[in-house]
Amino acid sequence: MILNCPLPKLDFDTINIGHGSGGTLTDQLLNAGVFKLLSNEYLDKKHDGAIFTLNGKIAMSTDTYVVSPIFFEGGSIGDLAINGTINDLAMCGANAKFLTLGLVLEEGLKMTELWEILLNIKAACDASGVKIVTGDTKVVERGKGDKIFINTSGIGEVHPRANIDMLNIKDGDKIILSGPLARHGITIMSSRQGLQFETTIASDTRPLNNIVWQLLDKYGEYIHLLRDPTRGGLATTLNEITTDTKLGIDIIQNDIPVEEEVYGACEMLGLDPLYVANEGLFIAVIDKSIADDFLADLKAWEYGNLASIIGVVTAAHPKQVVLRSTIGGQRVINRLAGEQLPRIC
C-alpha cells in the first residue's frame, strides 16, 4: 500500500498553522493528495456537505479518537477511527455506508505521519466498503493538541431484521464474546511503557460490520443486544446492561477467552483483563434457543476461533454482574471506577 501511494511532493514537511486557515495552504494540503486518495463521487464535489439518497431505517454514530501513541502494533489512529465508527454502527445492527472525517492537527505534525494515517484510513475504508463523503481540517498551535485527533461520524442502513434493544433482554439469555479480551488496551499500554513481550501482542482493531450483518441475516430478532466492550472493558459493558435492564448477569471465569501472552502482560502491568479496552470485539446477548448455532457460526469467522459463551442473564441477582470462578468462588464485578488507561482510543 505505502509503496503504491508515496507521499505527494510538497513544499512543506510539517503541518503549520496556515494549513487550518481555509485558504491557500489548506487547499494545498487537501489537493496535494488527500482528495485524490479518498476520492469518491460525493467527496469530489468538495461542498460543505455531501448529498445522497437514503430510504428506511438508518443508524448514526460519532467518535473522536485521541489515542496515544498514534501508531501502535497492529494499527494506527487511522484504522481505529474508521473501524471504531463502523463498529459502533454494527452494534446498532447497521452496515456503515458513509463516514465524515474531522481532523484536528497539531502544528508540527510531520507530513509523513499524516500521510501514513491517511493511507490507513483509505485501506480501512476500502476493506469495509465505506466512503468518506465530507470532512474538515483544523490546525491548533503546538502544545494545544497532541499530533492528531480524528473524529469520524457515520451513517449506515439498519438490517431489516435487526431489533437490538436493551428492552429485549430477558432472564436466560446467553452472552457470547466474539474473541479474546484485552489485546488493544495491552498493546497501547505496553507501547507507552516501552515493554517488550516474547511474542508480539497487537491491537485487535478490525471492522465488525460483515460478520454482524451475516449473523443478523440468520438470527435477526433472536439477537437482543450487541455491544463492543471498548473503554472500560467487558466489565463496564456488562454493568451497563445490568443497570439498564435491572437484570443480573453471571459470567464464568474459565469461559472468558484471554490469550496467554495477554494474560501475562496484564499480570505484569497489574491490570484485570475484564477492564482493559478492546476494539474489534463484540458481545451478543441472544436468545438461548440459538446459542449453540450462533457460537458455531461465530467460530467459523476468520477472527472467531476463540468465541465463547461466557455467561447468562439472570433474574436471580438484579443489577449485579457476578463472576464465578473455577473453584466455586464468586465475586461481584463493578464497572471501571477511575481511569485505568487514558487515551486508549
Next chain:
Amino acid sequence: MILNCPLPKLDFDTINIGHGSGGTLTDQLLNAGVFKLLSNEYLDKKHDGAIFTLNGKIAMSTDTYVVSPIFFEGGSIGDLAINGTINDLAMCGANAKFLTLGLVLEEGLKMTELWEILLNIKAACDASGVKIVTGDTKVVERGKGDKIFINTSGIGEVHPRANIDMLNIKDGDKIILSGPLARHGITIMSSRQGLQFETTIASDTRPLNNIVWQLLDKYGEYIHLLRDPTRGGLATTLNEITTDTKLGIDIIQNDIPVEEEVYGACEMLGLDPLYVANEGLFIAVIDKSIADDFLADLKAWEYGNLASIIGVVTAAHPKQVVLRSTIGGQRVINRLAGEQLPRIC
C-alpha cells in the same frame, strides 16, 4: 436560561482524566445533567448510535470547532458548533435534523464552563429545531488539548426544489451577500487582544436553515449556489467559485456591506474585511431574473437589512475575482494566502 438550568450538584468541579474512561466517572459526568439537558427519544436510548427513519435526499456534514477563546461577545464554542453545522447543511439546501456531538475535553476544564457551553448547545438546538441524537466524550491530559474541542456532524433533508451545484453557475448570475462582513473574525481577534471598541462588536453566529428553506421554497432551482464565507472570508469563497467554474466574478466595493465599527476595527488591526471570517452569513449565486425579488425577501429577514447584490458572474476574466472600487479602479482578489487568524471556529 442559566437561571432555569443551574449546574447540577457534582462531587467534582473540574474535568479529570477519569471522565474519559468510559467507566463510572464518565457515567457520573453524563448522568449528572448532560443526558437530561439534551434529552430526546434518540439520545435517551444511550446506545452506541442513534436509529431513525429517513427517506429521500439527505445532506451530511461535519466540522470540528477549536475556537479560542471559547466564550466571546455574541456566543461561545457551543453556539458555534451547533449553528456552524446547521449552516453547512443549509448551504447544501438541507434543513438540519439530527446532530452528533463529540467532545474532547482538556483535563482541568471547569465544570461551570462546560455546563455553560452545554446550555448554549441546548439553546442553539432548540432555536433551530435540531436534535443531538448521539455523542462521545474524550478527555486528554493538561497541555494536550485546549479546554474543549467540539465536533458536530449532522444530517438533514434536502429541499425538494434545491439544486445547488457549482455547475449551474453561469455568466450573468448575480451574487448576493446576506449581511455585513467580518463580525465574527473581528470579535474573536479583539477578544484575544483585549481590545475595546466604542460600540460592542459581536459575533454573527446564527442558524441559517430557516431563511434558506424559505428562499428555496420560493426560488428553488434559480438558486445556483449557496456558501457561507467562514474561514478565509468572502475573498476565499469567491475564489473557490471561480476556480471550480472557470468563470470570473466582478464585485463592487461600495456594494459590500461592512459596519462602520467593524471597518474601523479592521483598519486598526490591519485586516482586510474581505478575508475575515464570518459565521452567520451566506452568499447566494442566483439567476439574474430573480435578483431583485430575492434581495427584497432577504432584506425582510430579521438579519437581512444590510443584504446586498455585491457582484456578478462573468465570462470576461475566467478564474479571476475582480474588485471594482468607487473611483473606477480595479484589483484582482486572491484567496487567503497564509493564516490571518488561527482558530476562528
